[in-house]
Each structure stands twice: as C-alpha cells, then as structure tokens.
Amino acid sequence: MKPFLLITTRGEDLEAADEHAAYCRLTGLLPEDLEWRRIDRAPLGPIDFERYSGIILAGSPFTVSEPVERKSPTELRVERELAELLDEVVRLDVPFLGVCYGIGTIGAHQGARVDRTYGETSQAVLISLTEEGARDRLFHELPADFYAFVGHKEAISAVPESIVVLAGSPTCPVQAFRVGSNVYATQFHPELDTASFSSRVRAYASHGYFEPSEVDTILARAASVDVRASHMVLGRFVEEYLCSTPAPAPSVAA
Numbered sequence: 405m406k407p408f409l410l411i412t413t414r415g416e417d418l419e420a421a422d423e424h425a426a427y428c429r430l431t432g433l434l435p436e437d438l439e440w441r442r443i444d445r446a447p448l449g450p451i452d453f454e455r456y457s458g459i460i461l462a463g464s465p466f467t468v469s470e471p472v473e474r475k476s477p478t479e480l481r482v483e484r485e486l487a488e489l490l491d492e493v494v495r496l497d498v499p500f501l502g503v504c505y506g507i508g509t510i511g512a513h514q515g516a517r518v519d520r521t522y523g524e525t526s527q528a529v530l531i532s533l534t535e536e537g538a539r540d541r542l543f544h545e546l547p548a549d550f551y552a553f554v555g556h557k558e559a560i561s562a563v564p565e566s567i568v569v570l571a572g573s574p575t576c577p578v579q580a581f582r583v584g585s586n587v588y589a590t591q592f593h594p595e596l597d598t599a600s601f602s603s604r605v606r607a608y609a610s611h612g613y614f615e616p617s618e619v620d621t622i623l624a625r626a627a628s629v630d631v632r633a634s635h636m637v638l639g640r641f642v643e644e645y646l647c648s649t650p651a652p653a654p655s656v657a658a
Contacts, residue, residue: 405646406457407437413444413464413482413505419607423462426595430635431642444478448485453492458499458645461486461506463593465611468508468518469558487513497584499645501637504556507581507589514583517562522576525614526555526605526622528629531579531592537570542588542640543580552579552592552634553601553626555613559591580637586645594637601626 410427414420424440431438439456441448451459466479475483490513493500502510508518528551537543560578563569571580571590580590596604602623609616 405437406455407439408433408642408645409451409456409459410438410440410462411448411459411486412440412442412462413466414442414462415444415465416607419604422600422603423595426597426600427460427462427638430595430597431638433642443482443485447481448489451489453496453498458501458641459493460641461500461502461509462595463504463506465608466505467558468505468512469520483509494583494587497586499586499641500588501641502589503595504554504591504593507560507578507591508558510583510587510589511560511563511567511578511581514566515564516560516567516578518558519561520558521561522559522578523557524554524559524575525618526553526601526608528552528626528631529554529573529575529592531571531573531634533571534569536568536582537580540568540570540582542582542637542644543570545640546636547633550633551629551631552590552594553596553631554579554592555604555608556591557612588637588641590637592634594634597631597635598626601631 412420412423414423420442428435428438486509512518530549531552532549533543559576566583568582569578570582573579576591579592582588605619605622609619
C-alpha cells in the first residue's frame, strides 16, 4: 500500500509527537504508513504525489489572518510553501485533508475571507451536515448532527464559488468544505479524542484561545461529550483513498 503523508507545524516536540500519534490511532494507520514532515523545522521540499495515498495538513499555532508584520520568518516560509503545494493539489485534485489551520490555508488559497468573526474557544460543539454534506462520500455516513472538538482564533466568514460547504455550526457556519472532488477541510479537529483534547488544552493554555483560568472548566465539560462520530472523517478519508482511485474533478463548462 502507498502511505499517507502528514504535514505538521507545531514547534513543541511533545505536542507534535502526540499529534502524529493521534492521527495514527484514529486512522488505524501504523506510524510507518503515515509519513511525517514537520515543516516548522525544515522546508517542505518536493512531494511526489504518486508516492502517497493522500495528504493531511494538521492544525497549527499559526494563523492565516494575522497581519504579515507579526508573522515570523518561519510562518511566512510555511505559508509560501503550502500555497505552492496547494496550487498543484487543487489543479490535480489530489486527495487532501486540511484540519483547522488547514481549512484557513485552503480557504485563503481559494479566495475565501478568513478572519476572526467566527473564532471559537476550545470546547466541543454540535455540528450539522449541510445538504451537500449529507450527499458527500466522506461525510454521508456521519450523523446529521454530531459533536466535535474545536479551538480556533479565526475561521472562514465568506466562501467563493469553488468551495462546497459540507458542515457548519451556529457559532461557525463553515465547519467543513470540499474543493473539487478530493480536496477536503475541517475547522473542527477529527483527530482529537478526550485525552488528546485535554493535553492540547493544557499545552496551549497561554496562547490566547481561552483564559488560562478556564482550563479546569473546559476539561470538565469536554469529558462529558461524545465526539466519536467526528473521528469518522479520518476513517473515511483513509478508507476512500487507500484502496480506490480518486474521483475525477467535476467538469467545468468553458
């Protein structure tokens, strides 16, 4: 089988390793079947799309909407490299899943407005499929309404025609979308179970996602919510692209 590729940008070694482990656990992939590139540490470099079943871009402390002058040289390099990668991913309709930072990155690449209108503090929220989501091959097996963990300062507040919205919530209208036939993104975190979410909350308590004094309250609320349905996104992504040929992009009239 061809491996999947995970691209991450977390600077902390422990959190980065936990993230890779979480993706392995919830996709069912062995570590050797989920290759890992930490592009916060080194340039992304060339990617041979034929080598991989699909690509996953994980969440990040980076933010698309942050003013350029406030971004580090590493963040600016990462943005340039991901924009170049997405040029080819979208053109070739390569199987791709962007999570949290990934939805902003793909959204911005497509011309969506990414700002802080619909930021959400770290919590579990109820997400609903749209009509398109209920028909989508990755999302149609999910319940019409399900809980998932979120935590983001920015989100998409306006979408271009190239984006098909698959799921939303009252506090964040774009929780998932598709571009073409095989490029997906979620604002929520399908890779987080309660233990991983708790670890993430503790690690980023001083990063502005919530007040540090709220940690215990956030964790207590998270422990009472069942988010297992959200994990199906990862399972379906692997199932769909591990053993099948990606669907062609929809034809566009001239």
